[in-house]
Amino acid sequence: MSKVITPQEQDYSQWYNDLIIRSGLADYSAVRGCMVIKPYGYALWENMRDALDKMFKDTGHVNAYFPLFVPKSLFEAEEKNAEGFAKECAVVTHYRLKADPEKPGKLMVDPEARLEEELVVRPTSEAIIWNTYKNWIQSYRDLPILVNQWANVVRWEMRTRLFLRTAEFLWQEGHTAHATEAEARAEASQMLEVYARFAENFMAMPVVKGVKTENERFAGAVDTLCIEALMQDGKALQAGTSHFLGQNFAKAFDVKFSDKENKLDYVWATSWGVSTRLIGALVMSHSDNSGLVLPPKLAPLQVVIVPIFKGDEQLAAISDKVKPIIQQLKDLGISVKFDDNDNERPGWKFAEYELKGVPVRMAIGARDMANNVCEIARRDTKEKMTVSLDGISFYIKTLLDEIQLHLYEKARQYREAHTTEVNNWDEFVKTLDEKAGFVSAHWDGSGETEEKIKELTKATIRCIPFGQPAEQGACILTGKPSQQRVLFARAY
Amino acid sequence: MSKVITPQEQDYSQWYNDLIIRSGLADYSAVRGCMVIKPYGYALWENMRDALDKMFKDTGHVNAYFPLFVPKSLFEAEEKNAEGFAKECAVVTHYRLKADPEKPGKLMVDPEARLEEELVVRPTSEAIIWNTYKNWIQSYRDLPILVNQWANVVRWEMRTRLFLRTAEFLWQEGHTAHATEAEARAEASQMLEVYARFAENFMAMPVVKGVKTENERFAGAVDTLCIEALMQDGKALQAGTSHFLGQNFAKAFDVKFSDKENKLDYVWATSWGVSTRLIGALVMSHSDNSGLVLPPKLAPLQVVIVPIFKGDEQLAAISDKVKPIIQQLKDLGISVKFDDNDNERPGWKFAEYELKGVPVRMAIGARDMANNVCEIARRDTKEKMTVSLDGISFYIKTLLDEIQLHLYEKARQYREAHTTEVNNWDEFVKTLDEKAGFVSAHWDGSGETEEKIKELTKATIRCIPFGQPAEQGACILTGKPSQQRVLFARAY
Numbered sequence: 001m002s003k004v005i006t007p008q009e010q011d012y013s014q015w016y017n018d019l020i021i022r023s024g025l026a027d028y029s030a031v032r033g034c035m036v037i038k039p040y041g042y043a044l045w046e047n048m049r050d051a052l053d054k055m056f057k058d059t060g061h062v063n064a065y066f067p068l069f070v071p072k073s074l075f076e077a078e079e080k081n082a083e084g085f086a087k088e089c090a091v092v093t094h095y096r097l098k099a100d101p102e103k104p105g106k107l108m109v110d111p112e113a114r115l116e117e118e119l120v121v122r123p124t125s126e127a128i129i130w131n132t133y134k135n136w137i138q139s140y141r142d143l144p145i146l147v148n149q150w151a152n153v154v155r156w157e158m159r160t161r162l163f164l165r166t167a168e169f170l171w172q173e174g175h176t177a178h179a180t181e182a183e184a185r186a187e188a189s190q191m192l193e194v195y196a197r198f199a200e201n202f203m204a205m206p207v208v209k210g211v212k213t214e215n216e217r218f219a220g221a222v223d224t225l226c227i228e229a230l231m232q233d234g235k236a237l238q239a240g241t242s243h244f245l246g247q248n249f250a251k252a253f254d255v256k257f258s259d260k261e262n263k264l265d266y267v268w269a270t271s272w273g274v275s276t277r278l279i280g281a282l283v284m285s286h287s288d289n290s291g292l293v294l295p296p297k298l299a300p301l302q303v304v305i306v307p308i309f310k311g312d313e314q315l316a317a318i319s320d321k322v323k324p325i326i327q328q329l330k331d332l333g334i335s336v337k338f339d340d341n342d343n344e345r346p347g348w349k350f351a352e353y354e355l356k357g358v359p360v361r362m363a364i365g366a367r368d369m370a371n372n373v374c375e376i377a378r379r380d381t382k383e384k385m386t387v388s389l390d391g392i393s394f395y396i397k398t399l400l401d402e403i404q405l406h407l408y409e410k411a412r413q414y415r416e417a418h419t420t421e422v423n424n425w426d427e428f429v430k431t432l433d434e435k436a437g438f439v440s441a442h443w444d445g446s447g448e449t450e451e452k453i454k455e456l457t458k459a460t461i462r463c464i465p466f467g468q469p470a471e472q473g474a475c476i477l478t479g480k481p482s483q484q485r486v487l488f489a490r491a492y
Numbered sequence: 493m494s495k496v497i498t499p500q501e502q503d504y505s506q507w508y509n510d511l512i513i514r515s516g517l518a519d520y521s522a523v524r525g526c527m528v529i530k531p532y533g534y535a536l537w538e539n540m541r542d543a544l545d546k547m548f549k550d551t552g553h554v555n556a557y558f559p560l561f562v563p564k565s566l567f568e569a570e571e572k573n574a575e576g577f578a579k580e581c582a583v584v585t586h587y588r589l590k591a592d593p594e595k596p597g598k599l600m601v602d603p604e605a606r607l608e609e610e611l612v613v614r615p616t617s618e619a620i621i622w623n624t625y626k627n628w629i630q631s632y633r634d635l636p637i638l639v640n641q642w643a644n645v646v647r648w649e650m651r652t653r654l655f656l657r658t659a660e661f662l663w664q665e666g667h668t669a670h671a672t673e674a675e676a677r678a679e680a681s682q683m684l685e686v687y688a689r690f691a692e693n694f695m696a697m698p699v700v701k702g703v704k705t706e707n708e709r710f711a712g713a714v715d716t717l718c719i720e721a722l723m724q725d726g727k728a729l730q731a732g733t734s735h736f737l738g739q740n741f742a743k744a745f746d747v748k749f750s751d752k753e754n755k756l757d758y759v760w761a762t763s764w765g766v767s768t769r770l771i772g773a774l775v776m777s778h779s780d781n782s783g784l785v786l787p788p789k790l791a792p793l794q795v796v797i798v799p800i801f802k803g804d805e806q807l808a809a810i811s812d813k814v815k816p817i818i819q820q821l822k823d824l825g826i827s828v829k830f831d832d833n834d835n836e837r838p839g840w841k842f843a844e845y846e847l848k849g850v851p852v853r854m855a856i857g858a859r860d861m862a863n864n865v866c867e868i869a870r871r872d873t874k875e876k877m878t879v880s881l882d883g884i885s886f887y888i889k890t891l892l893d894e895i896q897l898h899l900y901e902k903a904r905q906y907r908e909a910h911t912t913e914v915n916n917w918d919e920f921v922k923t924l925d926e927k928a929g930f931v932s933a934h935w936d937g938s939g940e941t942e943e944k945i946k947e948l949t950k951a952t953i954r955c956i957p958f959g960q961p962a963e964q965g966a967c968i969l970t971g972k973p974s975q976q977r978v979l980f981a982r983a984y
Contacts (some may be wrong), residue, residue: 027627029558029624030563031562034560036557042555043554043555046555062882063535064529064531065537066528067660068613068660070523071523071525076598086589087590088587089587090602090611091585093584095582095583097581099578102984105571107567117524121560121613126520128523132519132521132522132528151644152643152644154560170557236780299557348980351556384887412573435954
């Protein structure tokens with residue numbers, strides 16, 4: 001374990017790894033590409049999950065659970081989807097181990113326990129779910145189906161990064177079925193809005209909403225909508241996707257319904273997901289060289305109170321004073337910890353809670369008590385203020401709201417300052433190399449050009465943003481005519 | 493899908509399968525031995541999970557997440573554990589599929605993508621977790637570790653039953669690490685108490701607490717504590733286990749800590765778990781030939797209001813009357829649905845909500861409105877009562893509490909009536925065959941006798957109950973001396 005966090009300026013990537021490990025969000029594991037989500041990281045995920053789950057239920061969705069395994073014959077049914085994921089599938093081929101006759105105490109795969117049909121560990125669940133929906137859907141009365149699943153999935157990635165890209169990750173995947181194209185498209189749009197609201201209101205992370213180019217589309221989708229965020233190093237990160245799947249899966253699994261006129265048609269589909277990757281996005285949106293900076297709405301611990309004392313008598317007096325404040329904070333729905341641990345000095349504790357990203361720290365000593373004040377430190381700006389104890393709980397509640405807004409505003413300003421319109425190739429390359437961030441540029445609309453730009457610069461088209469004004473222009477690479485700008489960036 | 497539920501008296505096992513499918517708790521899947529947990533079943537699981545999770549957190553535990561896969565070399569480290577699970581392991585051997593050159597559009601396992609070391613899909617997580625704890629534990633200051641995980645696990649069972657025994661299931665597994673044997677034993681006991689409280693207070697399912705015999709112990713445990721419940725057909729069901737693991741896993745993974753005197757010792761461990769199997773137990777504890785009977789504390793929907801109306805005007809009048817009642821119920825924390833669907837008749841709705849096990853049904857028509865009353869039907873006893881609308885929400889709240897208690901009391905009486913003390917072999921066999929239930933009998937304490945009894949009668953020792961008076965006796969099979977009775981039953 002690294003004892004010191006590498007500064008961002010020195011090596012952003014190393015800073016990220018150090019911080020994840022040091023702050024106790026996650027740990028490496030003995031399984032290639034898989035990580036352990038430690039209790040502090042999991043508490044953060046629980047808060048994200050609970051907020052998202054409520055938003056899903058408020059928009060009429062219910063949760064269900066489908067098998068981890070997908071038989072190969074189902075997996076390959078939707079060809080594009082299968083082709084897209086085939087290269088990164090963990091495959092179960094046997095169902096038993098046995099004692100290894102040549103190595104006492106060791107086990108071996110039992111060759112007699114080979115499966116007749118191999119099972120793919122789900123990289124995504126469209127196949128197994130649409131094979132199930134076939135049995136649930138006969139008539140328009142059975143529609144819509146608005147189901148979400150919280151689950152683990154496995155994609156065998158060659159290069160992995162904690163939270164950002166791991167072989168196994170946790171996510172949610174919504175899978176909906178509809179009677180009309182319009183309804184399915186509206187669902188895909190609605191869920192993108194839900195993701196955008198979650199990113200902005202809970203994660204304090206501004207996002208661009210848009211649609212992916214064909215090259216970047218989800219395998220098996222007709223359209224992939226996405227939210228894209230900008231990290232502090234100027235690289236983009238895809239934070240959530242919502243797919244309009246058309247009738248592709250309905251056709252692959254022969255899922256038809258009879259409409260009100262008793263006419264048979266294939267069912268329309270969407271799927272949408274966000275994952276533990278969002279934790280990586282959260283870290284890279286706000287944190288600094290001292291540690292995590294967490295938005296109050298998601299922080300596992302919102303307020304820590306550190307007593308500054310000598311001896312039991314002073315501690316007892318401070319505890320008495322603080323007890324009703326703790327209760328008031330709890331009554332306001334604020335999570336709070338009183339750290340009266342005698343083994344560590346206040347300075348050590350201050351550094352530790354900074355590392356953990358606790359939004360508000362309150363310190364109180366004997367002299368403060370005499371003056372009826374305390375010291376409040378906010379994690380985001382590191383400002384310290386001496387504040388009266390009268391009405392302190394409401395002060396803190398307001399401060400938490402202010403921190404939440406400030407984090408969003410700071411990230412929004414960063415993104416605004418790092419979104420650049422360019423009109424030719426030189427500007428494009430220079431901006432990517434010297435300034436980074438989102439680069440808004442004209443593109444001729446062809447997949448080949450997109451691929452060529454990626455080869456030359458490592459920049460990809462993050463999305464074609466929604467609500468952009470039409471604008472005539474010339475492609476930065478080919479000079480061919482273009483009707484609108486798209487958003488390029490180097491990305492995670 | 494079976495349209496009719498087979499009566500319990502005719503075939504209890506078929507009744508169970510029919511009910512699970514018909515009530516929408518779960519569905520079969522395309523994957524051998526795996527099921528789909530449908531939205532209604534998952535909502536029930538969410539309520540169980542949330543109640544348990546709160547009890548875990550109230551006793552100082554935190555959640556974390558460990559990898560799905562266990563490398564074979566780790567899996568085999570604790571020999572007894574490995575031996576116990578080796579025969580039911582799904583094994584990942586490859587990490588890629590490729591186009592099958594002989595079958596266009598089909599995929600095949602890529603032989604070049606064979607893993608150097610096979611990965612076992614976790615049947616339980618002691619191995620991967622203790623291999624991780626090794627890095628987290630150096631000193632007594634790092635202890636205790638009180639971690640729980642909500643996860644899916646896979647055990648390749650040959651004969652599967654919906655919820656009761658499936659290849660993949662959802663569960664929680666607590667894994668704790670302690671500095672002393674006493675502390676670890678106390679933890680194992682505490683968690684058994686948590687399970688017993690959950691079973692009795694939430695599931696309304698009385699349980700016997702006790703310890704397993706050596707034959708029935710968890711593979712790798714020193715002691716397995718358990719709660720055992722009795723189903724309506726007189727068969728027992730193991731509802732939860734809590735294991736004192738001694739230093740077995742610490743030794744297998746070399747996990748030592750330095751105590752206050754700087755002396756090195758192996759860490760002491762527990763693990764404990766309950767699973768979606770509890771849903772099967774819940775169904776078989778209370779439900780009847782009309783459908784599910786769910787305890788109010790876990791029911792996804794507690795109250796349904798069915799309007800009896802002709803035409804929009806009557807419906808509007810009933811809606812107006814009912815609206816404030818719905819709000820009052822919600823304010824009391826009660827989940828309620830007003831089913832004003834015009835496509836189905838009240839009689840159909842009554843049957844449907846009976847099938848779903850909604851604890852309280854309120855029906856209200858024009859004549860009821862005139863008399864300021866409604867009809868209340870309770871699901872457990874099927875009693876119907878005409879009740880004044882004044883104070884109806886408090887009446888319902890009290891009724892829900894009463895139903896919860898009544899379900900528990902009914903199940904407790906059934907168990908009491910079906911727990912029989914026997915003193916010789918003939919009585920033992922006759923009781924098992926003619927009355928079923930728990931049979932309390934003397935046993936000579938040997939594994940061979942236990943095995944022989946199982947062969948002869950299919951009855952197993954469910955547990956050696958806690959708090960039993962010492963009593964001299966003779967083993968029902970061998971006549972050898974015995975110091976206490978144990979609890980036998982045929983079991984799920």
